[in-house]
Amino acid sequence: MNHKRTVVSALLTLALAAPLSLAGTDSLWIHVRVQDHGPKSERVNVNIPVSMIETMAPMLSEMEFDTGSMKVGKDDLDAVKLREMWKALRNAEEGEYVTIDSVDQSVRVMKSGDLLLVKAKETGAKNSDVTVKLPLSVVDALLSGEGDQLNFTAAIKALKARGAGELVNVNDDDSVVRIWIDDSNSGQ
Amino acid sequence: MTPIADSNRAPRMGNAAKVFLTLTIIFAAVVVASTLAIGAVTYRAGIARISVHDKSADGVRISLGVPMILLEATLPLMPRPDMGPASEEAARWWPVLEAACVGLEDAPEGVYVEVDDDDDHVRIAKEGSSFVIDVDSDDATIHVSVPVRSFQAVLRHFEPRRGRAIV
Numbered sequence: 001m002n003h004k005r006t007v008v009s010a011l012l013t014l015a016l017a018a019p020l021s022l023a024g025t026d027s028l029w030i031h032v033r034v035q036d037h038g039p040k041s042e043r044v045n046v047n048i049p050v051s052m053i054e055t056m057a058p059m060l061s062e063m064e065f066d067t068g069s070m071k072v073g074k075d076d077l078d079a080v081k082l083r084e085m086w087k088a089l090r091n092a093e094e095g096e097y098v099t100i101d102s103v104d105q106s107v108r109v110m111k112s113g114d115l116l117l118v119k120a121k122e123t124g125a126k127n128s129d130v131t132v133k134l135p136l137s138v139v140d141a142l143l144s145g146e147g148d149q150l151n152f153t154a155a156i157k158a159l160k161a162r163g164a165g166e167l168v169n170v171n172d173d174d175s176v177v178r179i180w181i182d183d184s185n186s187g188q
Numbered sequence: 189m190t191p192i193a194d195s196n197r198a199p200r201m202g203n204a205a206k207v208f209l210t211l212t213i214i215f216a217a218v219v220v221a222s223t224l225a226i227g228a229v230t231y232r233a234g235i236a237r238i239s240v241h242d243k244s245a246d247g248v249r250i251s252l253g254v255p256m257i258l259l260e261a262t263l264p265l266m267p268r269p270d271m272g273p274a275s276e277e278a279a280r281w282w283p284v285l286e287a288a289c290v291g292l293e294d295a296p297e298g299v300y301v302e303v304d305d306d307d308d309h310v311r312i313a314k315e316g317s318s319f320v321i322d323v324d325s326d327d328a329t330i331h332v333s334v335p336v337r338s339f340q341a342v343l344r345h346f347e348p349r350r351g352r353a354i355v
Contacts, residue, residue, distance in 0.1 A: 186298065
């Protein structure tokens with residue numbers, strides 16, 4: 001009897017919690033904060049509902065971008081090559097994959113948990129610290145398009161499904177930039 | 189027995205008077221219905237509000253409310269700006285802008301953009317069904333409130349066409 005009651009209570013809790021969790025992902029906001037340390041000390045806050053970006057995503061996926069490839073070193077890297085590289089990285093184990101060290105610069109690309117982490121540090125004449133946290137599921141979704149197309153619709157859906165989290169953090173001598181997702185409309 | 193004269197009975201209305209009364213009632217009904225219809229359409233389309241306060245010594249205050257139905261009606265008369273070579277690029281991005289407008293209509297309320305520096309404060313927000321822009325600078329205070337619903341009509345009118353300059 002007690003066992004039955006426990007199962008019923010668990011099912012009731014799940015039934016009540018499911019709409020609440022769905023409501024949470026529906027009201028996600030992407031926030032961008034830019035704090036300039038210049039003479040005018042400018043501060044820019046941008047808060048955009050993810051649902052709004054979701055309506056724009058199909059249009060972005062349909063667009064033909066002139067820059068269908070990006071330059072990495074001497075080679076052009078198009079979506080097809082990028083997809084192959086991503087497949088290899090995706091199937092690999094966790095760890096550091098790219099390490100670039102010079103006198104005043106260091107770049108690390110690593111796979112950690114469900115994130116692809118990019119960390120870049122610059123010292124010397126200009127100090128900067130950049131951290132990019134890309135959820136693997138989002139990159140998977142973005143590269144799920146065909147040919148040269150990037151699937152923005154799937155990427156936004158994956159971002160939404162992942163929920164709150166930090167995406168980009170840039171800290172240099174002139175400014176601080178932060179991009180993250182949470183369920184508050186002010187990002188406070 | 190003399191017949192009793194019915195002194196209380198109202199005098200009979202002539203045919204001309206009846207026609208006149210019927211026409212008057214129809215006219216009044218049409219006027220009331222049209223006023224209600226115009227009111228409903230105006231309310232549905234919303235009102236754009238603009239207020240400017242010049243902070244200088246002899247500064248003026250301007251406050252204006254424009255029914256969006258009026259703006260939408262006059263849209264076809266408005267000339268399209270010539271974007272020149274940029275029209276091709278603008279045309280590519282137009283569907284994204286239109287999709288953003290659709291998304292904005294259903295998007296939740298909140299402050300979307302806020303820019304602060306030593307002199308100015310700019311705030312762009314969605315409040316209810318309106319898109320609100322507030323600018324507070326040393327020189328002036330500006331408040332613009334536009335119903336989000338009207339954005340699509342405005343964008344559709346100003347949509348640049350590919351392959352030719354717009355005049």
